[in-house]
Amino acid sequence: MTKKLSARVSTLTPSTTLAITAKAKEMKESGIDVIGLGAGEPDYNTPENILTAAYNSMKEGKTKYTPSGGLPTLKDAVINKLKRDQDLTYSRKEVMIGIGAKHILYTLFQAILDPGDEVIVPSPYWVSYPEQIKLAGGVPVIVEATAESHFKVTAEQIRNAVTPKTKAVIINSPGNPTGMIYNREELSKIADVCQEADLWIVSDEIYEKLIYGEKRHVSIAQLSKDAKKRTFIINGVSKSHSMTGWRIGYIAGDEEVVGAMTNLASHSTSNPTTTSQYAALEAYNGPQEAVEEMRKDFESRLERIYPQLSAIPGFHVIKPQGAFYLLPEVSEAVKNTGYDNVDDFAEALLTEAKVAVIPGSGFGSPDTIRLSYATSIDLIEEAIKRIRKFVEDNWKE
Incomplete structure (x- = not known):
């Protein structure tokens, strides 16, 4: 058989977010201390009332x-x-x-x-x-x-x-x-x-x-x-x-x-x-208190980490108004740390600083990186410290 794949799937680009997240998880499972800021999902468990409703539906034969x-x-x-x-x-x-x-x-x-x-x-x-x-x-x-x-x-x-x-x-x-x-x-x-x-x-x-x-x-x-x-x-x-x-x-x-x-x-x-x-x-x-609790926590995290991220040399950050992502423009940091593009810079952050971020090229924004703050505040702040140290240690200006 000369042609295995259809034309429509042959041109597909893999999901950048899932690929980076998978690589970070693989490194972590091998014992490497990686902090993942890639995944786009809350770090909270599903609220208890929802878990109970799902369990009860199964017990009642609603399957x-x-x-x-x-x-x-x-x-x-x-x-x-x-x-x-x-x-x-x-x-x-x-x-x-x-x-x-x-x-x-x-x-x-x-x-x-x-x-x-x-x-x-x-x-x-x-x-x-x-x-x-x-x-x-x-x-x-x-x-x-x-x-x-x-x-x-x-x-x-x-x-x-x-x-x-x-x-x-x-x-x-x-x-x-x-x-x-x-x-x-x-x-x-x-x-x-x-x-x-x-x-x-x-x-x-x-x-x-x-x-x-x-x-x-x-x-x-x-x-x-x-x-x-x-x-x-x-x-x-x-x-x-x-x-x-x-x-x-x-x-x-x-x-x-x-x-x-x-x-x-x-x-x-x-x-x-x-x-x-x-x-x-x-x-x-059901009750919506857990939704508001999570929103307030994300907002609190944003207020703490936004100034820290903005203080990294060569990072230019617009404060977001929603979701749980930050999208700093990092072309200055990339240039002054000796990398050709953001993708290589993000790869170095993962392999050397042990922080997983998503290069903006996957989002049509090649001069940026995406960081998710849907993880514990201690891990986020440690990740930002690692990124800052990496940038400052490699700064060549």
């Missing part, structure tokens, strides 16, 4: 198939959550439960894209957006946001990127890897452009509950009837309730598209894991 689009009761919980938090009204036919927000996004692009369709992707971006678009036959059109704009694209940049082939725009707020948040005015201008060009809006809101200071989450779907009509809200329990491994996400949006996604799921995944759905049901319907 069989469910509808492909998810338990009706879980759809109702999502509908109630969207009404409670964003004052948005959806029906069951406009909601689908899936195997994590990542697979929901994958299924959405499969449902709305034909070969050659373009999707505008603001950069820095989450690593899987371009790859999922390409897997659906689409073309990711990267629109660069800079540190000067606080890593947010403008409506005018989106307008300039629109072509007759443009099908959708991705908005990720709070953002990964930047932690930045689009405010109501910025979103309103973007919504106007999407209305003018008749585009879908893919609104990834997975970090919605992790916002700091006086900032508040605004979904672009809240801004007008037209914005709601063309927006797909993507969210889930992974970050908000520390349930990354449970793999439950959801989409809320256009009934026809959500229906097509549900049909696709019926031929690919059958249904999201039943036990995980009952856990998510408790996550949305």
Whole structure:
């Protein structure tokens, strides 16, 4: 057999975050004292009430198939959550439960894209957006946001990127890897452009509950009837309730598209894991104190480590407003420590300083590194000390 792989998977780039995290874990298991700041998951366990609900569901025999689009009761919980938090009204036919927000996004692009369709992707971006678009036959059109704009694209940049082939725009707020948040005015201008060009809006809101200071989450779907009509809200329990491994996400949006996604799921995944759905049901319907406790802790960590990271020579850091990432611009540090690029610099941090960070090249931001502070404050502060010592010891200016 001369050709083993299909063209669509041959061009895939592996997930940078998962690759670095796996390497750091391998080093740690071999006895090396590595501090990992790569993984994008809270270091909290899933709250006890959710664990109990999952256990009880299994004991009660709730271990069989469910509808492909998810338990009706879980759809109702999502509908109630969207009404409670964003004052948005959806029906069951406009909601689908899936195997994590990542697979929901994958299924959405499969449902709305034909070969050659373009999707505008603001950069820095989450690593899987371009790859999922390409897997659906689409073309990711990267629109660069800079540190000067606080890593947010403008409506005018989106307008300039629109072509007759443009099908959708991705908005990720709070953002990964930047932690930045689009405010109501910025979103309103973007919504106007999407209305003018008749585009879908893919609104990834997975970090919605992790916002700091006086900032508040605004979904672009809240801004007008037209914005709601063309927006797909993507969210889930992974970050908000520390349930990354449970793999439950959801989409809320256009009934026809959500229906097509549900049909696709019926031929690919059958249904999201039943036990995980009952856990998510408790996550949305049960007490929310643990969510706020975790948010406050992340905010406290940010307040402590932001000035420490900013003090490292050659590191230029914009303070994030949400999520649990810092994205310092490190080109000056890279140059003055004798490395050719950020990828080599990040590799040296792992092998020499024993700190795992994610090079920004995987996020379309090659002059940056991403650090996750979703780990204990003692480990984060020790990691920053190691990074600073590495930079200062190798500084050649």
